[in-house]
Amino acid sequence: MISSSSHFSSLLFLRKLSHTVFVLFRMQGRWHLSRSMFSEYQKLAKEALPKMYYDFYAGGAEDEYSLKENVEAFHRITFRPRVLVDVSRVDLSTTILGYNISSPIMIAPTAYHKLANPEGEIATARAAAACNTIMVLSFMSTCTVEEVASSCNAVRFFQLYVYKRRDVAALLVQRAERNGYKALVLTVDVPRLGRREADIKNKMISVQLKNFDGLLSTKVANDKGSNLEALANEKFDASLSWEDLAWLRSITNLPILIKGILTGDDAIKAVEVGVSGIVVSNHGARQLDYSPATISVLEEVVHAVRGKIPVLFDGGIRRGTDVFKALALGAQAVLVGRPVIFGLAAKGEYGVKRVIDMLKDELELTMALSGCPSLKDITRSHVRTEREQLHSML
Numbered sequence: 001m002i003s004s005s006s007h008f009s010s011l012l013f014l015r016k017l018s019h020t021v022f023v024l025f026r027m028q029g030r031w032h033l034s035r036s037m038f039s040e041y042q043k044l045a046k047e048a049l050p051k052m053y054y055d056f057y058a059g060g061a062e063d064e065y066s067l068k069e070n071v072e073a074f075h076r077i078t079f080r081p082r083v084l085v086d087v088s089r090v091d092l093s094t095t096i097l098g099y100n101i102s103s104p105i106m107i108a109p110t111a112y113h114k115l116a117n118p119e120g121e122i123a124t125a126r127a128a129a130a131c132n133t134i135m136v137l138s139f140m141s142t143c144t145v146e147e148v149a150s151s152c153n154a155v156r157f158f159q160l161y162v163y164k165r166r167d168v169a170a171l172l173v174q175r176a177e178r179n180g181y182k183a184l185v186l187t188v189d190v191p192r193l194g195r196r197e198a199d200i201k202n203k204m205i206s207v208q209l210k211n212f213d214g215l216l217s218t219k220v221a222n223d224k225g226s227n228l229e230a231l232a233n234e235k236f237d238a239s240l241s242w243e244d245l246a247w248l249r250s251i252t253n254l255p256i257l258i259k260g261i262l263t264g265d266d267a268i269k270a271v272e273v274g275v276s277g278i279v280v281s282n283h284g285a286r287q288l289d290y291s292p293a294t295i296s297v298l299e300e301v302v303h304a305v306r307g308k309i310p311v312l313f314d315g316g317i318r319r320g321t322d323v324f325k326a327l328a329l330g331a332q333a334v335l336v337g338r339p340v341i342f343g344l345a346a347k348g349e350y351g352v353k354r355v356i357d358m359l360k361d362e363l364e365l366t367m368a369l370s371g372c373p374s375l376k377d378i379t380r381s382h383v384r385t386e387r388e389q390l391h392s393m394l
């Protein structure tokens with residue numbers, strides 16, 4: 001059904017498979033969603049994608065307990081807002097490893113963007129540049145390190161998996177360094193791939209990745225289950241350990257961040273081996289099911305690190321209020337995974353930009369309503385965790 005209004009040149013009411021009704025409206029030659037909520041982008045992505053790809057992007061490991069918890073644990077944290085603070089200007093800008101970005105919302109490394117949109121990681125990188133934020137390019141990207149580097153001037157970090165073929169990892173690190181990537185993000189929570197049951201049922205494909213052309217084959221084709229799982233279990237080096245950080249440091253001058261820390265103990269080890277930062281992450285609940293919701297362990301990690309290195313955070317960020325909560329509990333910035341992919345699948349580069357802008361707008365409003373004109377004004381006492389709520393009832 002199409003109608004028009006005095007405000008918008010045209011309106012399109014859509015009734016989705018679920019019971020939600022929302023409105024697409026055309027303004028200044030572009031289509032916009034009336035309520036640009038994550039769930040609406042997720043629905044659009046679901047409709048746009050073949051089931052196999054949607055399930056790969058959306059899914060988690062086994063019972064998907066952690067997948068739900070990553071999101072729901074945020075719902076159990078409430079605010080302690082302050083009033084009568086001048087919030088006529090709210091400043092979201094920050095600095096990560098010395099790079100200025102417009103807000104503390106970065107793009108997490110996620111594999112296979114061309115399965116979501118033909119432009120793949122190039123579209124995502126251009127959106128990152130337009131939003132003036134940092135994109136972490138996945139080791140398993142479908143566009144090459146060089147293609148993404150030459151597509152835009154976004155500050156880019158490179159995520160690293162270490163294959164048994166260490167020479168391949170070393171070569172990719174050199175290529176990233178040569179092409180202006182500013183840091184390495186070593187992902188440490190995939191000695192083997194988690195059991196993702198939808199991918200097993202769908203026989204998820206594993207395509208040849210251009211980054212590895214002439215080096216090794218990443219294409220697996222059997223019909224025994226997830227080809228991606230077969231690939232990871234064949235190629236990834238499950239012997240990788242803390243000692244190997246010395247090897248990594250010996251082959252690069254880039255700062256190294258470790259992604260996949262969930263305990264204070266491991267955070268202390270990360271500080272000891274001299275990395276430049278850590279990312280508190282359970283890999284979007286795709287690896288070890290029943291690992292804790294990441295927001296529930298952030299504070300433990302922050303305490304262990306004692307301000308020695310920056311702590312970044314990912315997992316379950318769907319709203320600006322979630323970003324605020326993570327910052328209040330000590331994160332320097334957050335990374336978002338699925339929201340970016342759903343934006344990309346629904347509307348390409350524009351969709352990624354919209355998703356990031358939506359989170360930024362929501363964060364700005366949350367800061368204004370909590371009495372925080374800048375990020376440094378956000379403190380631990382602006383939130384109330386579930387534990388604190390339970391204590392106050394005793």
Ligand SMILES: Cc1cc2nc3c(=O)[nH]c(=O)nc-3n(C[C@H](O)[C@H](O)[C@H](O)COP(=O)(O)O)c2cc1C
Pocket residue numbers: 056057058070108109110111138139140159187259281282283284285286314315316317335336337338339341
């Ligand atoms: C489809 C998909 C692919 C991913 N691929 C990678 C990857 O290649 N490397 C990596 O370090 N993390 C990968 N991750 C994990 C993300 O970097 C991030 O930890 C997670 O998505 C954050 O949770 P969120 O999706 O709830 O924002 C992937 C996550 C998803 C959903």
Ligand SMILES: CCCCC(=O)C(=O)O
Pocket residue numbers: 111140190193228229231232283286
């Ligand atoms: C084989 C690894 C695939 C990318 C990844 O890290 C993920 O799907 O979570």
